[in-house]
Amino acid sequence: MRYEGAVFRPPSEADSLIIQLTIGCARNDCTFCYMYKDKTFRIRNLDDVIEDLELAKNFYPKGRVKKIFLADGDALVVRNKDLLYVMNRARRLFPELERISAYAAPKDILMKTPEELVALKNAGLGIIYVGLESGDDKILRDVKKGVTAAEMIEAGKKARKAGIELSMMIISGLGGRPRLVEHAINSAKVISEIKPEYLGFLTLRFFKNTELYRDYVEGRFLALRAPEIMEEMLLFLGNVDSEGTIFRANHASNYLLLRGILNTDRERLIRMVESAKTTNNYRRYVETGF
Numbered sequence: 001m002r003y004e005g006a007v008f009r010p011p012s013e014a015d016s017l018i019i020q021l022t023i024g025c026a027r028n029d030c031t032f033c034y035m036y037k038d039k040t041f042r043i044r045n046l047d048d049v050i051e052d053l054e055l056a057k058n059f060y061p062k063g064r065v066k067k068i069f070l071a072d073g074d075a076l077v078v079r080n081k082d083l084l085y086v087m088n089r090a091r092r093l094f095p096e097l098e099r100i101s102a103y104a105a106p107k108d109i110l111m112k113t114p115e116e117l118v119a120l121k122n123a124g125l126g127i128i129y130v131g132l133e134s135g136d137d138k139i140l141r142d143v144k145k146g147v148t149a150a151e152m153i154e155a156g157k158k159a160r161k162a163g164i165e166l167s168m169m170i171i172s173g174l175g176g177r178p179r180l181v182e183h184a185i186n187s188a189k190v191i192s193e194i195k196p197e198y199l200g201f202l203t204l205r206f207f208k209n210t211e212l213y214r215d216y217v218e219g220r221f222l223a224l225r226a227p228e229i230m231e232e233m234l235l236f237l238g239n240v241d242s243e244g245t246i247f248r249a250n251h252a253s254n255y256l257l258l259r260g261i262l263n264t265d266r267e268r269l270i271r272m273v274e275s276a277k278t279t280n281n282y283r284r285y286v287e288t289g290f
């Protein structure tokens, strides 16, 4: 297969065929994000995208491609007509395809009409991955996410109403020490409103080509240590109400592995966090990246 630059996908898309519909991220502003800093955003020529699908069709054994992930950072920025064209061709080339997925920016979801989202769902868009990062407006502003908590809620509900599953991600420690409480409680509020099918937690890491890394090394950003991350998680779990959400904090960056279903497992998860905090028993964490 042919790819431009580094390609990222969620862990749950490990066995998916990755097709780049766009290159980079249309926003590329978030102060903590390193993923597409070396790419200039563009939507790929659709003929090239279809050619990639055909190459994959010839490369993989019949029946092997069951899932397709549309990279790079925010495939839903593409107009619906073109998205549907690509998705319909993908389904014809791979009749065994069970779902198509993509990262999605909240503003792109909001730009689409409810009918357009339903059309995408009917064409196979089964799940989208949305970085909530934080439900706190000040933090969202500080990290230049370009979206408010209210817009996150509206976008999340709109996607779910169209029948598209939603996987959201929060970054532990993103508000630093000054916004620990607000980050936890306001993120819990946003999740409680949306009630996504999946919720994952990463822990903030500092990557060298980012603005946040510079803030961190120059002392402008006060990072949380493990006990404070636990305090933040306890506040989040104590305030969230999202019945049925599959909850995971099992990324390499997490100090403590947590998995369960909200709200059923909430008390068990709280006990696990309290126990780690009391015994000071954490996984190794690497605070700066490449």
Ligand code: SF4
Residues within 6 Å of the ligand: 025, 026, 027, 028, 029, 030, 033, 034, 035, 036, 073, 105, 131, 145
């Ligand atoms: S976090 Fe998402 S929206 Fe922000 S720069 Fe990275 S890919 Fe783009």
